[in-house]
Each structure stands twice: as C-alpha cells, then as structure tokens.
Amino acid sequence: MSRRSVPHFVASVACAVLIAAPSQSASAQKSATFLDYTTTVPASWTSRPPASSMRLAEYTTPVVNGAGAEVIVYYFGKGQGGSPVANLARWKGQFSNPDGGDVVEKVSHEAVADIALTIAEYRGTYARAVGAGSSAEDARPNHELIAIVAETPRGTIFFQCFGPVAAVDAARASYLAFVRGLR
Numbered sequence: 001m002s003r004r005s006v007p008h009f010v011a012s013v014a015c016a017v018l019i020a021a022p023s024q025s026a027s028a029q030k031s032a033t034f035l036d037y038t039t040t041v042p043a044s045w046t047s048r049p050p051a052s053s054m055r056l057a058e059y060t061t062p063v064v065n066g067a068g069a070e071v072i073v074y075y076f077g078k079g080q081g082g083s084p085v086a087n088l089a090r091w092k093g094q095f096s097n098p099d100g101g102d103v104v105e106k107v108s109h110e111a112v113a114d115i116a117l118t119i120a121e122y123r124g125t126y127a128r129a130v131g132a133g134s135s136a137e138d139a140r141p142n143h144e145l146i147a148i149v150a151e152t153p154r155g156t157i158f159f160q161c162f163g164p165v166a167a168v169d170a171a172r173a174s175y176l177a178f179v180r181g182l183r
Helices: 004-025 084-093 165-180
Strands: 028-035 037-041 046-050 055-060 070-074 105-112 117-128 140-154 155-164
Touching: 004 084, 028 046, 028 055, 037 165, 084 117, 105 165, 117 165, 140 165, 155 165
Parallel strands: none
Antiparallel strands: 028 037, 046 055, 055 070, 070 155, 105 117, 117 140, 140 155
C-alpha cells in the first residue's frame, strides 16, 4: 500500500465504523417478553429478580429527589387476577388523603395491537399491600400509582409503576411507552 492510499483507507474504515455504530446501539437496547408480547425496556431502568412467581418482571427507575419508582409486571394465570373494575376499586382503596376527602382517580382506555389497556392513576397516601390493603403504619404519603390492566387474547397482564410522586412523574413517559410498546 502506498503512503498516499493509507489516509484514504483509514478514512474509509472510519466512515464504515460510524455508519455501523447506530445499529449497534439499537441492538443493545433491552427488550422484555410477556406472554409472547415483546416491548422495549427503557435503558435507564434497572432490572431485579422478581420477588414471587406471580411477577414476570421488576424494575427500578432512576432516582429523583432521593428515591426511584418501582415497575412491577404481574401475571396470575389465564382468566386470573380479577376484572379491571375490581382491580380499580382495590387500588383506589389503598389510597387516602390527609384531609379525609375522596381520592382522585383518573381512568382511561386505549388499545395497542390486540390488547385493551385500562390505565388508572392515583395520588395520595399509599397503603400498598397484597389483597385489600395494609395497616396505617405501612402508609406512604405523597405517593402515586399508575396501574395498567392489559387484556390480551393470551391472558391479562398487570403493570404497576409506583413510588414518590416526583419519581413516578419522571418515569411516566417511559413507563407508558414500555406498556404501549407491546407487540
């Protein structure tokens, strides 16, 4: 190779590396599969082992004001886990307001692919527990829950993002994209 052709060769290799880089980073994205539906997991989330066999996945979001939110994906079995209405009532019952007033509940409905989504949001003092609720000692003020019931032909998947309001608000867009990305 002549001295004149070396810079041209180096420039060609550098150009090829730059062209390949975006596809390499795209393939490095994390994905998750639930009941044969796949979605992209936000790169900023940290995965942890599920705490029970009913949990398909668990993640933590980046810390905001000293705390992150948790994202849990549940599957109880085909036809199990209760109706969206029953779950909405249970989740609302886990929240209270310091003034004793009604807890605000925001509910919306969407569809992605062949999946019906019920999205519910709650804010206030959160007494999170399995079943109908937990004791007053477990209550956490200034918390938020965004719960999504995903009714698929293969079964119902339950998604929850919860934690301090600031952390959940910061994770809102990535969490909704995570669930809406199911294909």
